[in-house]
Amino acid sequence: MEWPLTFQCNNDCISCIFDTRQIKNMGAPFTKEIKNTIDNVPAGETLCLTGGEPTLRKDFFEIVQYALKKRPNELLFIVSNGRLFSKKRFAEKFKKLSRQNLRIGIPLYSHDPKIHDLITQRKGSWKETVQGIENLAENGVKVELRILMEALNYKDLKETAEFISRKFQNIERIVLINLKYSGNAFINRGDVFVKCSEVAPFVEEVALILMKKGFEVKLFHFPLCTIRSDFWEMAKGTTKNTAELAFAAQCRDCRMKKECPMIWKTYLAIAGGSEFQPIRTASQAKAKK
Numbered sequence: 001m002e003w004p005l006t007f008q009c010n011n012d013c014i015s016c017i018f019d020t021r022q023i024k025n026m027g028a029p030f031t032k033e034i035k036n037t038i039d040n041v042p043a044g045e046t047l048c049l050t051g052g053e054p055t056l057r058k059d060f061f062e063i064v065q066y067a068l069k070k071r072p073n074e075l076l077f078i079v080s081n082g083r084l085f086s087k088k089r090f091a092e093k094f095k096k097l098s099r100q101n102l103r104i105g106i107p108l109y110s111h112d113p114k115i116h117d118l119i120t121q122r123k124g125s126w127k128e129t130v131q132g133i134e135n136l137a138e139n140g141v142k143v144e145l146r147i148l149m150e151a152l153n154y155k156d157l158k159e160t161a162e163f164i165s166r167k168f169q170n171i172e173r174i175v176l177i178n179l180k181y182s183g184n185a186f187i188n189r190g191d192v193f194v195k196c197s198e199v200a201p202f203v204e205e206v207a208l209i210l211m212k213k214g215f216e217v218k219l220f221h222f223p224l225c226t227i228r229s230d231f232w233e234m235a236k237g238t239t240k241n242t243a244e245l246a247f248a249a250q251c252r253d254c255r256m257k258k259e260c261p262m263i264w265k266t267y268l269a270i271a272g273g274s275e276f277q278p279i280r281t282a283s284q285a286k287a288k289k
């Protein structure tokens with residue numbers, strides 16, 4: 001279950017899945033409301049605290065502590081831009097809460113500060129995010145580093161991967177994500193949109209490099225026919241919500257339909273579905289290797 005703790009954010013990413021002009025004045029849930037929700041998340045389910053930027057809440061640590069205490073056996077996942085963790089005391093306070101079942105996902109758009117800051121629309125955000133990741137990962141917190149693929153960063157993905165492997169030895173895993181084109185990402189589609197099939201060769205190359213260096217790598221929301229079959233095992237979706245995801249018409253003939261993470265509806269609205277080619281036979285699946 002995903003739960004936005006606030007819609008306030010210290011970044012204003014051009015590829016944010018929310019329309020940030022619309023949400024910036026939306027109220028945040030009260031602490032009590034959040035605790036009630038935490039109490040009611042079904043056992044066994046992962047709780048994902050998102051935003052906006054959840055660390056901006058004054059009661060952020062109280063909420064994390066509460067969730068960990070109430071759900072000692074389930075994964076607690078936090079999505080953050082990592083900037084506040086650049087402050088040593090803030091990172092250390094979080095580290096004290098660190099448990100086996102706590103993981104934080106932080107997006108890093110590029111090795112190049114200029115590109116990262118261009119996407120976040122905040123000068124200096126790259127520096128803080130990189131420092132934040134370092135302060136957490138080097139101190140035993142489980143960090144999932146997320147790279148969202150978009151027109152502004154995908155061609156430099158190899159350099160970004162090399163930077164990550166040089167800079168961060170201890171991150172838990174790296175996730176390469178096919179962008180969901182809603183909110184700002186849809187509004188700014190002229191700047192950020194790129195086809196899955198264009199991005200895929202870069203993603204495959206980098207996944208191999210990172211795996212060889214010993215990192216666990218996952219690919220999120222890449223329809224299976226856009227990537228080679230030897231990457232299918234690491235491909236998954238974070239949701240199967242049919243309000244957001246769909247198949248193209250020709251998917252009905254695909255033998256991998258059940259396993260496929262599907263296609264964002266907003267992606268289909270921008271680019272149509274002609275690039276998705278059904279995998280009809282086992283040998284065809286093999287031939288994609």
Ligand code: SF4
Nearest residue numbers: 223225251254260278
């Ligand atoms: S043809 Fe459709 S179902 Fe098959 S892999 Fe591609 S997107 Fe998924």
